[in-house]
Structure formats: structure tokens, C-alpha cells
Amino acid sequence: MSSKIMLDQVSQRYYRPGSEIELASLTRYEKVYTKVVESSGEGAADVAGDIADEIGRCVREKGRCVIGMGTGKAALDVYDELVKLYFADKLSFAGVVVFNIGELELGAIDKTEERSTFNRLRRHLFNKVDIDPANVHTFSSSATNENVHSLCKAYENEISEYGGLDILICQLTKNGSLAYNEPGSSMNSSCRLMLLGSDTRTRVAEAFQCETAPRTAVTLGMSNLLAARRIICVAWGEDSAKAVFDTIEGPMVGQVPASFLQMHHDVKLVVDLEAASMLTRINYPWQVTSCEWTDYLIRRAIVWLCRKTGKPILKLTNKDYNDNGLGELALLFGSAYNVNIRIFNEVQHTITGWPGGKPNADDSSRPERATPYPKRVLAFSPHPNDVVVSMGGTLRRLVEQGHEVHVVFQTDGDIAVGDEDVMRHILLNERLLQRYGQPNDDQTAMYRTMRSALASKVPGDADIPAVRFFKGQILACESLLALDSMGVKTENVHELHLPFHTDEPFGLGKVTAADVQGIKGIIERVKPHQIFVSDDLTDPNGTHERATSAVLMAVEELQAEPYMRDCRVWMYRGQWSQWNVDRVEMAVPMSPEEFRDKSDAVLKFRSQVHDASFRDNADGILSWERSLKNNRTLADDYIKLGLASYEAIEAFVKYNPQKD
Numbered sequence: 001m002s003s004k005i006m007l008d009q010v011s012q013r014y015y016r017p018g019s020e021i022e023l024a025s026l027t028r029y030e031k032v033y034t035k036v037v038e039s040s041g042e043g044a045a046d047v048a049g050d051i052a053d054e055i056g057r058c059v060r061e062k063g064r065c066v067i068g069m070g071t072g073k074a075a076l077d078v079y080d081e082l083v084k085l086y087f088a089d090k091l092s093f094a095g096v097v098v099f100n101i102g103e104l105e106l107g108a109i110d111k112t113e114e115r116s117t118f119n120r121l122r123r124h125l126f127n128k129v130d131i132d133p134a135n136v137h138t139f140s141s142s143a144t145n146e147n148v149h150s151l152c153k154a155y156e157n158e159i160s161e162y163g164g165l166d167i168l169i170c171q172l173t174k175n176g177s178l179a180y181n182e183p184g185s186s187m188n189s190s191c192r193l194m195l196l197g198s199d200t201r202t203r204v205a206e207a208f209q210c211e212t213a214p215r216t217a218v219t220l221g222m223s224n225l226l227a228a229r230r231i232i233c234v235a236w237g238e239d240s241a242k243a244v245f246d247t248i249e250g251p252m253v254g255q256v257p258a259s260f261l262q263m264h265h266d267v268k269l270v271v272d273l274e275a276a277s278m279l280t281r282i283n284y285p286w287q288v289t290s291c292e293w294t295d296y297l298i299r300r301a302i303v304w305l306c307r308k309t310g311k312p313i314l315k316l317t318n319k320d321y322n323d324n325g326l327g328e329l330a331l332l333f334g335s336a337y338n339v340n341i342r343i344f345n346e347v348q349h350t351i352t353g354w355p356g357g358k359p360n361a362d363d364s365s366r367p368e369r370a371t372p373y374p375k376r377v378l379a380f381s382p383h384p385n386d387v388v389v390s391m392g393g394t395l396r397r398l399v400e401q402g403h404e405v406h407v408v409f410q411t412d413g414d415i416a417v418g419d420e421d422v423m424r425h426i427l428l429n430e431r432l433l434q435r436y437g438q439p440n441d442d443q444t445a446m447y448r449t450m451r452s453a454l455a456s457k458v459p460g461d462a463d464i465p466a467v468r469f470f471k472g473q474i475l476a477c478e479s480l481l482a483l484d485s486m487g488v489k490t491e492n493v494h495e496l497h498l499p500f501h502t503d504e505p506f507g508l509g510k511v512t513a514a515d516v517q518g519i520k521g522i523i524e525r526v527k528p529h530q531i532f533v534s535d536d537l538t539d540p541n542g543t544h545e546r547a548t549s550a551v552l553m554a555v556e557e558l559q560a561e562p563y564m565r566d567c568r569v570w571m572y573r574g575q576w577s578q579w580n581v582d583r584v585e586m587a588v589p590m591s592p593e594e595f596r597d598k599s600d601a602v603l604k605f606r607s608q609v610h611d612a613s614f615r616d617n618a619d620g621i622l623s624w625e626r627s628l629k630n631n632r633t634l635a636d637d638y639i640k641l642g643l644a645s646y647e648a649i650e651a652f653v654k655y656n657p658q659k660d
Helices: 002-009 020-026 040-062 073-087 117-124 148-161 198-207 222-226 238-249 257-263 295-309 318-323 327-333 336-348 386-400 419-436 441-456 465-485 513-526 543-558 562-566 592-602 623-640
Strands: 034-037 065-069 096-100 102-104 167-171 192-195 216-219 230-235 267-272 376-381 404-409 493-495 530-534 568-572 586-590 648-655
Touching (some): 034 040, 040 167, 040 230, 073 117, 073 167, 073 230, 096 117, 102 117, 148 192, 222 257, 230 238, 238 257, 238 267, 295 336, 318 327, 318 336, 327 336, 376 386, 376 513, 376 543, 386 404, 386 465, 386 530, 386 568, 386 586, 386 623, 404 465, 404 513, 441 465, 465 493, 465 592, 513 543, 586 592, 623 648
Parallel strands (some): 034 267, 065 096, 065 167, 230 267, 376 404, 376 530, 404 493, 530 568
Antiparallel strands (some): 102 216, 192 216, 586 648
């Protein structure tokens, strides 16, 4: 996935320097000690080792270790590693005292409630190790709106009675919050009831597999967290990158509560490469060290320089290079002009109107090879609508240029369809049956059951199987209409119903061999020359990450097959993020008419063209709107670099399984 791509593009010396002197130079803009690791697994193991050492030291010195624990997804990875250390007899929790640092809404403080952070801690850690239940503390289950303030003060006093927190383990979220301290929190804030923003509610809904997330949480305040003697904070994934940058290199502001970590004397932030992707030493290393100038890094530097100066590539001068720390690059190539020409041609060659390759043409500088022609193309769609919304223009081009295009719905996408859409279709079907024929007993019973289930449904309830099926069929039918408008044959649309989604009430199960086997079956039947797969891994419900993981595992297992040696894997984005122009390897432009056709196809998803449960705080628009906006924005980026002007562009990056 994108983390694998980053491993190919980022030199280890930027995150694993060979000396303390080099580290000091690389981190000159960083105000919090940060360790960058290649993967979340490596990071979790590193943090678990630190915690084990700290527990041992505290227990030896004073007989106990008091720990504040958060329950974000990244933090849970750390706890899984702690459990491994416990079973390897390398760690004991006998002298550990734990305080839960945040709990969801008052009604969820009940320790048996599924939507409870304390319950997550018990399942992932407490029930598996030798901790004394009497040493585990959380917020009072008797909390109400009237007494929550006094109970919060009592909780703070309880921590003080144990001598304060020795260690705080928490996760840095994508909006820069710690625990449930939302943007706008004061550095002096204390334990309190907090109103949750849409970003946090989306994250909670995904984590606890519920359609409607709590609106409030009780949390230790920033002053409580900063009072810990040592703080270890973790963050994984590209969606955390901006928050990581703001925390480490930005100013201390209430809009990024985690930035107050800059005031603490003993903080360690552990992030993977994707989460570190905006740090200066990873993103713009030429600003802090002498670079190893790879093709990728040169292109990235020139795109950055264009943005900084407001000039297109071919107008950059030697002075621009020298004034912005890129003088060594101009010297390396003899002049700014030589670099400009090279990068201009390189970026220009990413643009192609032939995403399947142009037959009978010189393909030496084209993103795709000319032969074979026509190609068999396999486009994987995590939800039925994703492939249209994210790469609909490219899909149409492939069909029109004579390629055999197959689309695979990896899941039913039922979680993305609202209850109101089900009721609309039930009403329509009932009216049609009343006019043209009486419904049979089975139909009547089915509609009655679904109506009853929807009427009695409360926030957090999973849909009954009949409703889930109905929702999935709504989205599938909309997708078939959209694909038909693009010329994709109905017989070339495959529905996998992957078990990780279908077999779980909220569609968020773990990827297993059964998921991979289903994908392998499609690949083996089609024997594609091209595979398109989503890298839009920041989607809030996590379906894309699971669906893409299953595809890449299948590709890995099949790569020795003769037909796979002639197959290229292209990764697309759209709804939740977009490839930056300096990473794009294939850019497929759209004319105004083509972009209108794509927009018309997207609007066929009637179940998606309305307000979602949660909107993204960054721009306040729906995912399909963001995709169309991203297409236009990318085209503007190419224009600013001095390249041809298009209405919109879809972008792709090649995945190389050989380097996985």
C-alpha cells in the first residue's frame, strides 16, 4: 500500500540517521522528540519495550507504576505487544496501577457497555495479564450531567493519592486531540465532560462499529495529561500526518491540543513513515541536510519550489534554487535550466489519454505499455460505488479504447446506505405491488419485519440481515446503472461479498484467507494485464484498508504465475484523499464533457447524494463531492507547473509487489 511506496521513496538516513550529530541536524525544526519507524508493528513493539522498562524501574524504586491509558487504535496495537511480553515472561503487571484517561458519554460509563473505552481496555489488556482488578480505575458509573463535575474532581484526587501518573500512553488523533480533549482545549483544562466534534465521532463510530457515535465523553484534561512524569504518544497512518506535523513543528495552539506536548520535559512520540510524511526531514529533507538526490526526490523538490515561488517549472532560475536551499541540485546538473527541462518532461510524461496504453505507438516515455492490446482490466471497488467515484473517467476511457474491463464489488457497501433509503424503496415496492398485483405472504412478512426493525432501531444497533441485504442491493443497483452509462458490460461486473464485511454485523471484521481466496479466484479467471485497486485508506469506516489488503495479499500469492508477470497494479485515490502531483505516475485527463459524464455517473448513486452521518471537518463536504473537487484541484496543480490545461485529472501510482 502507500506505506510500501514510501519505503521505496524515502531514504533510511532521514529517519534512521547514522549519528547523533546527523539526527540533530535532521530534527532542527522538531520540538518534540520523535522516533520514526517503518511500520505500525515496529512502532508498537518499540513502545511496548519502553513501557516494560519503565514499569520495571518504577516497581523496583517505589513498589508500583501508575499508568494512564488511552484506547485509540494505535494504542491498542501497543497493548497487544504488552500482552506478548507478558506471555513471554518478560513483563508483570502485578505492581501496575492503571487509570483510564477518557470514557465515552455518561450512558457508556457502565463497565459492561459495549461502547466503553474501559471495556476495550479490559478485552485487549486487563483480562489477559496479571493485573490486580483493584488496581484498575475508571470514571464513576454513577456520573450524570448534574454530578459529573464533582466526580471528575474526585477522579483527579484519586490519581493524586497514588502519587500521580508515572507514564501516560495515548494516541495522537488526526485532529490533533489527546484523549478526548478536542481542538480548542486549554493547556490548563482539567478532567471534564467534553462535547465531541465530527472528526472524533467518525473515529469512534468506526472503532466501536456503530452507525451513530456518542456526542460527549468524560476525559482527563490537558493539565492532567501533562502532569504525567513521562508521556509516550503514538500515531499511525497518512491521515495522522498533518496532526503529527502540527504537534511537532507547529506553534502551540489550542486548536491542536497535542501541540502542548512541546512544554513537557519527557515526551516520546512514535510514528510510522506515513504519519511522519509531512515532517520536514521526510517531506523536504533538503531544508535540513545534504540530500541523496533520487529521481523521486528531485521531482518533489522542484514541485515544492514551484509552489513556494509561484512559478511554473520552466521559469525557475538559479536564484530561485539558491534562495530556497536547492543550490546543490542546480550545481549537480549544471544549471537550473537543466533540472527544469528534466522535471518538466518527466511530469509531462505522466499525462496520458491512453490509460491502457496506446497501441502501435512508442511507449518508452508513456506510463503504460502499448502491448498487449486490447488488455484485460480488473478494477477492484471496496464499496460498489468507489471505482466510479474515484476513477470513473479512466474507466470510461478504457472501455471506449476497446479494452475488456471488469469491475469487482468487494463488499455490498450496505453500511454506506441510510435507513431512509430503505424506507423509500419499501414504500415504492409496496405501492407497485398494490397496483399491479397483491404481494405474497413472504413479501408482506419481509417488509413488515424490516419496517419494525427500522422503527425500533436505536443508535449503535446493527441492522438485521434482511435490512443489510436490502441496503446492499440498493447500492449495487445504483452502481450497475452508473457502470452501464460508462459502457461496462453487466456480465463483467463481479460481486464478491467478502466475508470480512458480510459476516460481521457492522462490516468491520478481520481479513482472512477466505477473503483472499475469493479475490484470487477472480484474478485467476480474468488473468488481467492491469489491476486497479484503491489506496484511499483514510476512509473513516476502514473498509478500503481491509479490501485493499485482501487484494494485495492475493497479488502477492499469485505473482509467480506467468500471467501476473505481465500485469501492472495501479493504485487510485479519490473520495478521501488524492495523490500529490509529485507522486503521480499516471495522470488521466478529462475534458469538460468527459468530466460532466463522470459527474452524471456519480449522481446515479442516489443513496449517497445526501447528508452523511458525519461530515469531514476539513472541508464539510461529502466524499463524492470531494472526489470531483480533487479531480479539478489536481488539474490545477498541473496547470500551475506550466503544463497543459485540463478540466480535471484522475491520478494513479504504480504498486510493485516485488518490493513488498
